[in-house]
Amino acid sequence: MRKIFIIEDEQDIIQAVHDELKKWGYDVTGVSDWDNMIAEVKKADPVLILMDITLPMYDGFYWTQQIRSFSQVPIIFISAADFDQNAVRALMIGADDYLVKPFAMDLLTAKVQAVLRRVNAVQEKSLEKFGCELNLLTNDLDFQGESVRLTPTEGLIMKLLMLNANQTVSKKKMISALWQGNNFIDENALNVNLSRLRGKLSTLEGPLQITTIRGQGYRLEEKL
Known part of the structure; x- marks a missing residue:
């Protein structure tokens, strides 16, 4: 089952995302230990990451830079504001797309599938x-x-x-x-x-x- 790692601390959002994406054959995993979050990402080896901005310890920008130091896994940012400087900053440091809270689950699914189609479309070397x-x-x-x-x-x-x-x-x-x-x-x-x-x-x-x-x-x- 394709694994999606969600870096989010709001449990209701994690559960809603899990329930929706499970219908499409995805296994959604969240952070269990913020002190060892990077190790959890590496162990999960996800096909895509959903990244919130406001998080415990460090923000999503920091964690994205850490992940980009060892992986090019697609990252979709979750922002609490419209397309503003936060979203621009997210894209500048390596995010592949963004999603504004509150969001409809069908929109989330469409974005996830679109990003993964882009990645999987590569055939030539x-x-x-x-x-x-x-x-x-x-x-x-x-x-x-x-x-x-x-x-x-x-x-x-x-x-x-x-x-x-x-x-x-x-x-x-x-x-x-x-x-x-x-x-x-x-x-x-x-x-x-x-x-x-x-x-x-x-x-x-x-x-x-x-x-x-x-x-x-x-x-x-x-x-x-």
């Missing part, structure tokens, strides 16, 4: 463009011996752009490809992921650049 190679299994982007690790969402954005290099990819097409057409995803999440991806490309110092084509979309090009 790598793509190469302009001398850069994207490992589609690990989401590592390599250029001349240097490497940068992308999140699953960033990896799928890069895959789409590489497959359409030197062509403009519309926001609509990008969102549809990333989130399987679920219209509850707005452009903010896409914009944040693109901004984060551009930052990683700049640290790699390779020939790739993502150009915004105003009113049309985005294009992957080789730096001149």
Whole structure:
């Protein structure tokens, strides 16, 4: 049974999530010992993590950074506010999506399934463009011996752009490809992921650049 690890301290939410996702074949596990939470995550080896922001000891941003140091498991943040700086910060440090409290359980299920579809859609082992190679299994982007690790969402954005290099990819097409057409995803999440991806490309110092084509979309090009 596919395991989902929920990092949340409100027992009623944990129980509701457990009951809903169990219908879809998921086993939901929560934190039993906050002092050893990272060890519990490693032992559970989940296919996805649901991460609250306000938690005992440290917040969700801290725990996400800790998890990202050893795993690229998809992470969906649970926020008590609308898409604001908290949600932006979550995406910037490696979260793959966000969910606003209170949320409908069918929306939670849709987001979980959409994120897992994105991760499981990877079939090829790598793509190469302009001398850069994207490992589609690990989401590592390599250029001349240097490497940068992308999140699953960033990896799928890069895959789409590489497959359409030197062509403009519309926001609509990008969102549809990333989130399987679920219209509850707005452009903010896409914009944040693109901004984060551009930052990683700049640290790699390779020939790739993502150009915004105003009113049309985005294009992957080789730096001149």
